[in-house]
Amino acid sequence: MNPKRCAACRYLRRRCPKDCVFSPYFPPNNPEKFACVHRIYGAGNVSKMLQQLPVQTRAEAVESLCFEATCRIEDPVYGCAGMISLLQTQIQKTESFLARTQAEITVAQIKHSQNQHSEFM
Amino acid sequence: MSGGGNTLTSMGGSGCGGGSSGSGGGTSGGGGGGPCGACKFLRRKCVPGCIFAPYFDSEQGSAYFAAVHKVFGASNISKLLLHIPVHRRSDAVVTICYEAQARIRDPIYGCVAHIFALQQQVVNLQAEASYVQAHLASLELPQPPPPPRPQSQPQLLFLTPPPLSITDLPASVSPLPSTYDLASTFDHAASPSSWATQQRRFVDPRHQYGRSLPSSSATLGLGGGNSDLEALAHELLHRQGSPPPTATDDSPSRTKSR
Numbered sequence: 001m002n003p004k005r006c007a008a009c010r011y012l013r014r015r016c017p018k019d020c021v022f023s024p025y026f027p028p029n030n031p032e033k034f035a036c037v038h039r040i041y042g043a044g045n046v047s048k049m050l051q052q053l054p055v056q057t058r059a060e061a062v063e064s065l066c067f068e069a070t071c072r073i074e075d076p077v078y079g080c081a082g083m084i085s086l087l088q089t090q091i092q093k094t095e096s097f098l099a100r101t102q103a104e105i106t107v108a109q110i111k112h113s114q115n116q117h118s119e120f121m
Numbered sequence: 122m123s124g125g126g127n128t129l130t131s132m133g134g135s136g137c138g139g140g141s142s143g144s145g146g147g148t149s150g151g152g153g154g155g156p157c158g159a160c161k162f163l164r165r166k167c168v169p170g171c172i173f174a175p176y177f178d179s180e181q182g183s184a185y186f187a188a189v190h191k192v193f194g195a196s197n198i199s200k201l202l203l204h205i206p207v208h209r210r211s212d213a214v215v216t217i218c219y220e221a222q223a224r225i226r227d228p229i230y231g232c233v234a235h236i237f238a239l240q241q242q243v244v245n246l247q248a249e250a251s252y253v254q255a256h257l258a259s260l261e262l263p264q265p266p267p268p269p270r271p272q273s274q275p276q277l278l279f280l281t282p283p284p285l286s287i288t289d290l291p292a293s294v295s296p297l298p299s300t301y302d303l304a305s306t307f308d309h310a311a312s313p314s315s316w317a318t319q320q321r322r323f324v325d326p327r328h329q330y331g332r333s334l335p336s337s338s339a340t341l342g343l344g345g346g347n348s349d350l351e352a353l354a355h356e357l358l359h360r361q362g363s364p365p366p367t368a369t370d371d372s373p374s375r376t377k378s379r
Contacts, residue, residue, distance in 0.1 A: 039197075040193065040197060040201075041192065041193055041194070041197065042193070042194045042196075042197050044194070045191075045192065045193065045194050045197075049192075049224075049228060052228065053228055053229060057229045060229055060230065061228065061229045061230070064229065064230045064231055064233040065231070067233055068220060068224075068231060068232065068233065072201075072220075076201060076204060076205050076213060077205055077209045077212050077213045077216070078212065078213075078216050079216050079217070079220060080216070080220060080232050080233070080236065081216040081219065081220075083236055084232070084235060084236060084239060087236065087239035087240060087242075087243055088239065090243050091239065091242055091243055091246060094243065094246040094247060094250055095246060097250055098246065098249060098250050098253060101250065101253045101254055101257055102253055104257050105253060105256060105257050105260060108257065108260040108261055109260065112260065
């Protein structure tokens with residue numbers, strides 16, 4: 001067994017060629033990463049996706065695939081949509097808070113100007 | 122159509138094209154209605170009990186299944202659906218379709234681009250919220266007005282998230298809130314390409330806002346039944362634009378399961 005096989009080839013129990021498409025992104029010290037991606041997408045699909053991308057973008061693509069796969073494993077029904085929902089909820093709450101606070105600022109400014117006017121009078 | 126589960130009905134091409142002859146248990150198949158969209162794409166006989174039939178109709182379903190097949194693969198989706206309760210599978214199919222389409226449109230980041238955009242929006246809103254809160258505090262107290270950017274933030278409701286990159290994405294995701302409206306899930310706050318010009322900073326919202334979510338997602342208030350999912354399907358199609366490009370290069374012309 002070649003101890004220098006990437007995590008993907010170790011998982012797939014095959015020889016790791018020098019031009020392995022997976023090896024730069026799935027180091028042998030993190031086998032769970034490829035296991036996660038393989039479980040959701042399959043090695044063949046991931047390989048095809050990476051081969052269609054420029055080399056300089058593959059690392060980011062792998063990270064996003066890992067994230068999506070992790071989300072899907074954690075929540076098989078909603079996957080990443082759960083995270084999106086959480087963020088949208090937070091945005092709505094923050095926007096509501098902003099609107100309320102800005103209304104309070106307006107009221108406070110009106111009161112302040114009224115006080116100044118009454119003092120002047 | 123039986124009421125065994127939530128199915129997406131076809132609305133002139135919306136959503137994933139729910140089966141018009143499906144039960145929630147997936148017990149329908151080709152029958153008299155012809156093959157489902159998935160089996161039509163795979164060019165195989167749609168057997169009774171086809172797991173895809175309730176969720177991919179023969180009209181629009183093929184286009185959506187093509188995207189799903191290209192990204193995930195039919196067998197992976199089949200295995201995934203088998204592990205999901207029948208009454209939750211339609212939601213799963215919708216989100217899977219969404220992720221597949223997002224990945225085809227953006228092969229590098231997929232729907233994570235959307236998450237980045239939303240996260241950036243959250244950061245911006247929080248900064249604005251902390252500023253106006255400080256401004257309000259200064260108005261309510263007899264003190265000089267605060268500087269344009271407060272030097273200290275004594276009453277922040279939200280913490281400023283630490284800058285993170287995509288490599289810091291969390292390994293786990295908490296369950297959904299108790300009320301979950303799929304129709305609003307795919308509201309693109311920003312175009313998928315706009316975030317690319319911004320610094321990519323992703324903060325796990327659960328770390329920032331606390332784990333206030335219930336421990337189980339089983340109590341999701343989908344309510345509405347078909348109406349919510351139809352709204353989602355329409356929303357998904359509207360926001361994603363035209364149906365996904367057909368993955369003709371993935372047509373399994375040699376895959377014929379009889």
